[in-house]
Amino acid sequence: MKHQKLATIEDVAAIAGVSIATVSRALNAPTKVADETRRRVTTAVAQTGYTTNAMARSLRMRRSNMILILAPDVGDPNFSNILVGLETEASKRGYGILIGNTxxxxxxxxxYLRFISSNQADGLILFTGHLPYGFGSEGGExxxxPTVAVNEPLPNADVPFVGVDNIEGARVATEHLIAQGHRRIAFIGHSTAKAVNVLRERGYRAALAGANITVDPRLILDGDGTTESGRAATEHMFVRDVLPTAFLCVxxxxxxxxVISLNARKYDLPRQFSVMGxxxxxxxxxxxxxxxxxxxPRVKIGEKAMDLLLMLLGGEQPPETEILLRSELIVRNSVSRPDRN
Amino acid sequence: MKHQKLATIEDVAAIAGVSIATVSRALNAPTKVADETRRRVTTAVAQTGYTTNAMARSLRMRRSNMILILAPDVGDPNFSNILVGLETEASKRGYGILIGNTxxxxxxxxxYLRFISSNQADGLILFTGHLPYGFGSEGGExxxxPTVAVNEPLPNADVPFVGVDNIEGARVATEHLIAQGHRRIAFIGHSTAKAVNVLRERGYRAALAGANITVDPRLILDGDGTTESGRAATEHMFVRDVLPTAFLCVxxxxxxxxVISLNARKYDLPRQFSVMGxxxxxxxxxxxxxxxxxxxPRVKIGEKAMDLLLMLLGGEQPPETEILLRSELIVRNSVSRPDRN
DNA sequence: TTGAGCTATGTAAAGGTTTTCATTGCTCAT
DNA sequence: ATGAGCAATGAAAACCTTTACATAGCTCAA
Structure with a gap:
């Protein structure tokens, strides 16, 4: 009773008085069947409430129309907005998405690779910044x-990437500070481990070079991108007493x-220090x-990434293997002209 | 070349020198096969790198081990943290998660119902607060x-619900304000349309009643839960010049x-007004x-909901059909003793 | 008139499992 | 010695599609 036995293609065929092959064609390649027959089939479909069994179809066609998304932290707000874009684009093209929190x-x-190896997903979107263990080059694995990396490019693999242009973005940000009159600009978040940090620092340096400002290595501080690292770096700066007029943060x-650290020290922001995120x-x-x-542009990043992946899935060779989107300067209240030099 | 032809159960059977039925049993019901045979099978599996084809299995077993999650806004941070809990619990039990942004x-x-009707998902988690159109009681649909509602209960359907105890939470919050000495407490976010709002207002009223404070209807303002509605309600209050000492917000x-509205009016918070979220x-x-x-307790809500759903899926009758979790009072800086009456 | 080519349809294979039912060879109580 | 009962296995059906191949009927050019 529980499973009121769903209608199959045979039921439809019987009612329409045709073979199951014809039903299949009427549904998937309407031009291949005569108008009158197609009409009979659609009527029968409506009558039975038939829906194609996706499992049987996937088994036969060897594809599931599913995309697996692997992310280190599904709760991360940065991720979830990209997810919106991914989902929108996928669903528009008839694909479903499967989520894995690694x-x-x-x-x-x-x-999570079981979804791939068991044919439950046709393609892969990686937020992790590296190939899952088990993909390596070794045989038998x-x-x-078809895979697309988002947010973090994959260092040792030839996988297309979609993300923000970090160099350009950091350059624009730094130029904004310079345009306000800052010359002593700190960079908080130096790291050789994270690609994002490396690139953004590169943009920072490019902007300084473009304005003929020599880089003061004492103004470049380590950081792993956490709030705590920002706080610690700032404290460190005060200990060493080498102070910038502005902070460019990774x-x-x-x-x-x-900001928390400066507020705690009772500085008046942005008058005494400018901070840029x-x-x-x-x-x-x-x-x-x-x-x-x-x-x-998070939603757009998601859309582009899914678009690229579906292209790969369709066998097309995508025009570009790295898509860098521009970030947009949002002016709020943490940056002003410096009150000193 | 593209599809290096995955090993099937037949390949394994051939190598192990047994029938495919035995291979299947060795993998899914190990006790049913002799030790020696099982050993041969596992060796063959390792050798071929065989993984069960999930499509074939799902087709045969009429279940996909997938759960469909339907949410109105996948980017909502409140949702994404519950998602973490859902994912954790599901993956622990061998289930995958499909996401739909409605x-x-x-x-x-x-x-999105196609995932259900086409057997691609066995169960459903709803954040939408209502049944998707098309489920109704009408035939043929x-x-x-098996379904569980999260966050927003379903009004007209007999579907188990997991969420926070809104009445109790709002009561505790209000009692906290009362304990600080507040007697004139506004409730911002009255609405008959949203269940969450209705329940939280009920908790607010219960706390006032418990402290023998009569409800002043002028202190209860409409709101749909958006930031803008909070701002508008506050402005409205100043226009009418009926002011509370504390705001309990939905x-x-x-x-x-x-807070934005009060800050704009240059009030000193929390000294002049307390605000509770x-x-x-x-x-x-x-x-x-x-x-x-x-x-x-977002992660826990997710875990409980998935646990309940998997129970239903397993055919068990769950002990309770409504699971209400307690929220926790987080004391920060927006509430203090009132500076007047 | 013939047959090439086309359209519309049907038959049957293939896709890879799980599971029912049957079989075989035991053990052990009678 | 006999047969009941059990453990281990295999053969084959069933799950529901898509699609290659075959067939039948037509049109139309030679």
Whole structure:
């Protein structure tokens, strides 16, 4: 009783008085069947409430019309907005999306490969910044399906990438500070480990070079992109007593740490120090002072990435293998002209 | 060349020198096969890199081990944290997760039913607060699979619900204000349309009643839970010049609107007005003053909901059909003792 | 008139499992 | 010695499609 036995293609065929092959064609390649027959089929379909069994279809066609998305933290707001774009584009093209939260745990990454190796997903979107363990080049292991990397490019693999142009964005941000009159600009978030940090620092340096400002290595501080790292770097700066007039932070979370630290020291922002973030995550406008930052076109990143993946899936050779979208300068209240030199 | 032909159960059977039935049993019901045979099978599996084809299995078993999650806004931070819980629990039990972003669009909701009717998903988690159009009681339409509602209960359907205890939470929040000495407490976010609002208002009224404070209807203002509604309600209050000493807001977004409005009027918070939120969404700690609020156990909500759904899927009758989790009072800086009466 | 070519349809294979039912060879109680 | 009962396995059906191949009927040019 529970499973009121769904209508199959045979039921439809019987009612329409044709063979199941014809039903299939009427549904999937309407031009191949006579008008009158097609009409009979559609009527029968409506009558039975028939829907194609996706499992049988996938089994036969060897594709599932599903995309697996692997992300280290599904709860990350930066991720979830890109997800909106991914989902929109996928659903528009008849694809469904499967979500895997890896928590940077190699075991979980490997585990999720079962969706690939068992044909449950045709393509892969990676937010992790590396191939899941188990994809390597060694034989016998799961083959890499059509894949697109988002946010973090994959260092050692030849996988198309969609993300924001970090160099350009950081350059624009730095130029904004320079245009306000700042010359002593700190960079908070130096790291050789994270590609994003490396690139944004590169943009920072490019902007300084373009304005003929020599880089002061004492103004470049380590940071892993967390709020705490921003706080720590700022404190460190005061200990060493080498102070900038503006902070360019590798991201908003870091900028938040800087703001917290400066607020705690009772500085008046942005008068005494300017702070610039990157990403424009949701809280950026709620901090005091609200953060001037570079906004990532998150939804668009998602759409582009899915578009690229579906292209690969369709066998097309995509025009470009790296799509860099521009970020947008969002001017709020954490940056002003410097009150000193 | 593209599809290096995956190993099937037949390949394994051939190598192990047994029938495919035995291979299947060795993998799915190990006790049913002799030790020695099982060993041979596992060796053959390792050698070929065989993984069960999920499509074939699903077709045969009439279940996909997939759960469809339908949410109005996948980008909503409140949702994405619950998603973490859902994902964790599902993946622990061998289930995968399919995401659908409905944007409150009936057409999209209906469209996603194809996953159900085509057997691509065994169960359903609804964040939408209503059944998707097309499930109704009318015949010929898709049958409702095992379903659990999260966050928003379903008004007219007999579907288990998992969420926060809104009445209790709002009561605790209000009692906190009362304990600080407030007697004139406004409720921002009255609405008969949204269940969450109705329940939280009920908790507010219960707390007042418990403290023998009569409800002043002029202190209860409409709001749909947006930041803008909080701002508008506050302005409205000043126009009518009926002022509370504290604002209990239906959620953090509303509270943010209240704070923005009060800040704009140059009031000193929390000295002149206390503001209390609900939810503890990520920005709550970054606003100035940081929001005192009720924290929803989001990850746990997700886990419980998935647990309940998998119970239903397993044919068990769950012990309770409504699971209400307690929210936690998070004391920050937006509430203090009143400076007047 | 013939047959080439086309359209519309049907038959049957293939896709890879799980599981029912049947079979075989035991053990052990009678 | 006999047969009941059990453990281990295999053969084959069933799950529901899509599609290659075959067939039948037509049109139309030679």
């Amino acid at each position: 928590q940077n745990d190699p075991a979980r990454e490997t585990d 799961t083959r890499l399906p 991201n908003d979370a870091t900028a938040l740490g800087v 990157f990403d424009d995550i949701s809280f950026a406008s709620f901090v005091t002072p609200s953060l001037t930052t570079m906004k990532q | 944007q409150n669009d009936p057409a999209r909701e209906t469209d 898709t049958r409702l699979p 959620n953090d977004a509303t509270a943010l609107g209240v 609900f939810d503890d969404i990520s920005f709550a700690s970054f606003v100035t003053p940081s929001l005192t609020t009720m924290k929803q």
